[in-house]
Amino acid sequence: MNPGDRVRVDRDDRTYEGVLLPSSSDEHLVVKLEGGYNVGVDRAEADVDVLAEDVYEIDGKDSVGDEASEIAFDDDLPTISLISTGGTIASTVDYRTGAVTAQFDAEDVLRAVPDLAGRANYRGRVVANILSENMEPPIWQDLAEAVREEIEAGVDGVVVMHGTDTMQYSASALAFMLETPVPVVFTGSQRSADRPSSDNVMNAVCAVEAAKSDCAEVLVCMHGSESDDVCALHRGTRVRKNHTSRRDAFETVGAEPLGLIDYETEALTWNRDYQERGAVDLDLVSGLESDVELLKFTPGMDPAFLDVVEGSEGLIIEGTGLGHVHTDLIPRIEDLIDDGTTVVMTSQCLEGRVCDRVYDTGRDLLDAGVIEAGDTLPGTAKVKLMWALENADDVEAAMGTSLAGELQERSVPWE
Amino acid sequence: MNPGDRVRVDRDDRTYEGVLLPSSSDEHLVVKLEGGYNVGVDRAEADVDVLAEDVYEIDGKDSVGDEASEIAFDDDLPTISLISTGGTIASTVDYRTGAVTAQFDAEDVLRAVPDLAGRANYRGRVVANILSENMEPPIWQDLAEAVREEIEAGVDGVVVMHGTDTMQYSASALAFMLETPVPVVFTGSQRSADRPSSDNVMNAVCAVEAAKSDCAEVLVCMHGSESDDVCALHRGTRVRKNHTSRRDAFETVGAEPLGLIDYETEALTWNRDYQERGAVDLDLVSGLESDVELLKFTPGMDPAFLDVVEGSEGLIIEGTGLGHVHTDLIPRIEDLIDDGTTVVMTSQCLEGRVCDRVYDTGRDLLDAGVIEAGDTLPGTAKVKLMWALENADDVEAAMGTSLAGELQERSVPWE
Known part of the structure; x- marks a missing residue:
């Protein structure tokens, strides 16, 4: 054999x-x-x-070749760019270790998912080949630049294949950096392709369908239920990986997902308005201030964590409740702000707005100069602050304004 | 007047x-x-x-007095201890600032909630009078000691009134410290008593009913819906404040709450088995190692945060996905472990188990000596590690064993 x-x-x-x-x-x-x-x-x-014997000709890349005819250019089909950054969706099992490593490029993914054929013409591109826990802000910039080039080249939509661990951070980064006239759809896989329960085929197919849709936003497309029936489309700035292993781990926090795709019928349904295809011209503002940290407050926290941030450009605090920390920390936070660090409050509750006007602690934080991030998710707030410090004229105003759907809840319910 | x-x-x-x-x-x-x-x-x-005129005699404590007759000892009623630590449920509006400050003691709360009368005989006790963002491990120890004394004095149940911001941490602490033959029920309020939508009366009433029940565990009792119809009973180690302001902000992560109380009928329904009243003898092991930190990993994190932990006894990492961090951090984490710091991995996904055997990064973390905390919530894991470092013979074994219901999901679904 x-x-x-x-x-x-x-x-x-x-x-x-x-x-x-x-x-x-x-x-x-x-x-x-x-x-x-x-x-x-x-x-x-x-x-x-x-x-x-010899059913398929194997090329030098150790994959099943000769399928180019299936993906020959078809004038009647839209053209979708597949950009790979690594992650489980682009990975196979490494039999040396028994674990999963990333080793496919976009072309391999296309070949590994024959179901993609006939849905679009494809362009493939590799921006990175990393596990997503190793994702870093400079790669977000490379990725955004690649997306810009693909859209300039005339593609009708972009699919970004990305590891699931940090997909929400990367999707947020692109959402703040890009004005896009076409869909930019992140997808990934919670189970590698060699597992019977792999979600890579369905997620990739649904992501391509979403990239062909009328919704010109930065989206995350992943399983919407534990079955293989529907994928959910989430705004990149509002999505969160809320389960370590389930295929439907990704959720829009505090709301229904923006849309759903039925895997069988390919029918799209939308729960809210979205930015339509062609509504804005392509624009990329990819500058990022990398010197921004996120700190989660928990009871008994060593105040020395704040010393690490001394001299930093920005700090996101994941406070308790409406946006609080131990009151002993407030003078240190005020010192940071006086020294030029922009400090932004979010809540570890994840759902609901911070509101520092209700309790003494919050009012003291506001007096110290802390900026409120509304109901922006803490991770999204970190990415946004990196972007805003480099590109916004008024950072406080920017953090209080929804730039890419990141602010969802407009008021504290009892106000 | x-x-x-x-x-x-x-x-x-x-x-x-x-x-x-x-x-x-x-x-x-x-x-x-x-x-x-x-x-x-x-x-x-x-x-x-x-x-x-003069309907009520106002005593020196600025509250409505002369209601003692309503709460005179009744042999037919159980006796419940109300322990106050502060927080919104024990607060009124401070009209100097317009904000809410804590100023009631347990007796005042009892007087402020006449609906509690006739349900039990009460003992009142104040352990602290702080906003819960200022809660610290030594107060958990004082609180646990007070609960122990109350149970020794023969009460049939304990209600702990606590600010909502850090209630989940305090409830976890008591769950690890106490073996209790009676219910210990935390409750609080998301809206202060002067607001028409205050939840303080219903939460206090339901907490007293829960404290009279057969469930001898450390519970959190808060609104179970946006209406005033039902309170949910959560295990202290599995509950999380998941919304900044909603009255039903508290949720059992990844499962239905342990039980529900109908406010009108006082009927209790249980979704799972629980430890019954009298099943264990009272015991308190309240030692805590205070030198334990929690660090949430996000892309672009400054590795200097790990320097703060150098020499610490314990570190909880809130990793991505199945329990990952940037691979560049692994050698530093290994150094920490070699120097004697116990490092435990949890996931910022919150739901689902960490499992570091699947991917290279996870295997490298395990090789470095990182301990997995299963699906223990990160905040609960911090409290547990503080307790285990002081009291467990084998900390790694303890972190992998459910001591107080904190480990809920037994397996990664696709294993």
Whole structure:
């Protein structure tokens, strides 16, 4: 048997049928199943039957080639740019360690998800190949620049494949940096492609459909339920990964998602108004002040954490309740502000607005010069402050204004 | 007119009828309405009619006295201890500043909530009178000691009145410190007693009912919906304030609350098993290692935050996804561990277990000696580590074992 053969593999009580792929390990077989899943099988435990030889020509990139005809340019289809940054959706299992590492580029993803064929013409591009916990602000800038170039080249929408750990931060960054006349849709995968429960095919398909839609915003498209029935479309600035492992981990905080896509019918439904395709001209303002920190206050916190921020340009505090910290910290915060650090209050409650006019502690924080971020999520507020410090004339006014849908709740309910 | 008179106050198009209370301001009248609400009215704008003089005798504590007869000891009723720590439920508006400050003790709360009468015999006790953002570990110890003494004195249940900002941390602390044969129920208020929408009466009443119940756990009792129909009972270690201002801000993360109380019928319903009254003997282990910090990782975080923790006994990391940080931080974390700091991983996703066996980054963290906290909430994990470092023989084993209901989800769903 050789890579490219169609094979049936029996191991224990399971049978896999598909195309044998090259494997980076002598100990494992890798089989590409129908529907784009790859499965790894211990060679020693497997019985293999070759059903047909040389079904696919394997190219030098260790992937199933010769599918270009499926994605030949079609004048009747929109053109979507697929930009890869790494993450589970672009990863396979590393059989050396048993863990998942990122090693695909956008072209590989396209080949790994045949269901994408026929939906659009595609352009592929790799901006990074990292696990998303290693995402850093300079890569947000590279990514935004790549998106700008793709839109300038005339694509009808952009799909960004991104690890799920920090997707919400990257989506927020692009939402603040870009004015976009076309959809920019982040998607990823909570389960790698070799798992039977992988969400990579459905998420990628729904993301392409969203990128073809009329909603010209920076969106996150991920499973909207535990089933394979619907993907949710979230505003990049309001979304949060709220579960470590569930496929429907991503939620719009404090509201329904902006929209839904039915996987079977491809029907889109929208819960709120959105910015329509072509409503704004393309613009990119990608400057970021990197010297911004986020600090979560908890009882008993060592005030020395504030010393780390001394001389920094910005600090997001994740306070308690309506936006509080231990009152002993307020003079130190006032010193920071007097020394030029912009300090912004958010709440670890996540839902609801901060409101520092209600209690003494809050009023003292306002007197010290702390800026309120409304109901902006703490992580989003960090990204926004990085952007605002570099680009806004009036940072306080900017933090109190919704620039990209990040401010959702307009009032404290009992006001 | 004098304090103690029954009055009718007209201001604009509103009419208030109740008992005039002493006011700390010459500019405002304070009227105790039926049902326990206090309302403040600008004296200059108010028309006042005295309906009856000297209806209540006002004692030196500026509260409505002579209600002791209503709460005389009744052999047929259980005895509940009300312990006050401060917070909105024990506060009135400070008319000097327009903000809310804590100034009531437990006796005042009892008098302010006549609806509590007839439900139990009460003992009142003040452990602290602070806003809950100023709560600190030594006060948790004082509170736990007070609860122990009350239970030793024979009460049938304990209600702890606490500010909502840090209630979840304090409830966790008591859950780890106490083995209790009776219910210990935290309650508080999201809206102060002078607001028409105050939740203080219903929460206090439901907390007393919960303290009379068969559930001998450390619970949080707060509004379970936006209406005044039902209170939810949450395990202290699994509850989180998830909204800055809503009355039903408190939620059991990732599950239904442990139980519900119907406000009208006082009927209790339970969603899961609980520890029954008398199942364990009273025990208090209140030692805490105070040198434990919590650090939330976000993209672009300054690694210098880890320097603050150098030499500390413990560190909780709020990582991304399944429990990750930027891989550049791993050697620094390993150094911390080698120097004796216990480092525990939780997830900022809040729902779902950390699982550092899936990805390279996680495996490297485990190799560095990081301990996983399962699906323990980050704030709860901080409190637990403080307790475990002082009292557990094997801290790693303790962090992986549910000591007080803090570990809820047993497996990553796709394992």
